[in-house]
Amino acid sequence: MFQTAVAxxxxxxxxxVKPALDRLRFVGRAITLPGRLRRFDxxxxxxxxxxxxxxxxxxxxRGELEELVWLPxxxxxxxxxxxxxxxxxxxxxxxxxxxxELKPGGPAPVYRMHRNRFxxxxx
Numbered sequence: 001m002f003q004t005a006v007a008x009x010x011x012x013x014x015x016x017v018k019p020a021l022d023r024l025r026f027v028g029r030a031i032t033l034p035g036r037l038r039r040f041d042x043x044x045x046x047x048x049x050x051x052x053x054x055x056x057x058x059x060x061x062r063g064e065l066e067e068l069v070w071l072p073x074x075x076x077x078x079x080x081x082x083x084x085x086x087x088x089x090x091x092x093x094x095x096x097x098x099x100x101e102l103k104p105g106g107p108a109p110v111y112r113m114h115r116n117r118f119x120x121x122x123x
Contacts, residue, residue, distance in 0.1 A: 001013075001016065002016065002017070002018030002019075020051065023047055023048070023051040024045045024046070024047050025045060025046045025047070025102040025104065026043065026044075026045060026104070026108050027044040027045060027046050027088055027091055027092050027095070027108065028043075028044050028088050028091050028108050028109040028110065028111065029041070029042065029043050029044070029108070029109070029110045029111070029123070030042050030044070030084045030087075030088070030110070030111040030112075030118070031110070031111070031112050031113070032113055033112075033113040042084075044085075044088040044091075044092075046092055046102060048102075049070050073089055073092060073093050073096075076089055077089050077090075084111065084118070087111065087118070091109055107122035107123060108122065108123060109121070109122055109123075110122070110123045
């Protein structure tokens with residue numbers, strides 16, 4: 001049984017719902033250069049809507065996922081999101097066209113700053 005000391009996850013644990021990391025799919029990674037005011041080293045993951053086991057009344061854990069919503073990719077691309085998120089949504093859309101199940105493994109894009117531009121390579 002899933003147990004946690006994090007209060008925000010107690011409702012999930014009490015229903016026997018635990019994180020299913022095996023259902024997440026790696027989409028890509030983006031890294032900014034050291035010395036930037038705002039830096040990130042972010043992994044972008046995807047999950048299928050049907051893999052969500054339960055929706056709690058009033059939502060789930062608080063914090064970064066507080067405004068979690070499920071959107072079709074085209075609608076998500078029209079949302080107010082950072083440019084790198086739009087780039088990763090494009091990556092996800094291309095990958096889904098080639099592999100609708102998003103099978104694990106295989107190369108994934110990594111975006112890094114190079115001469116003040118994001119450069120893409122597969123890792």
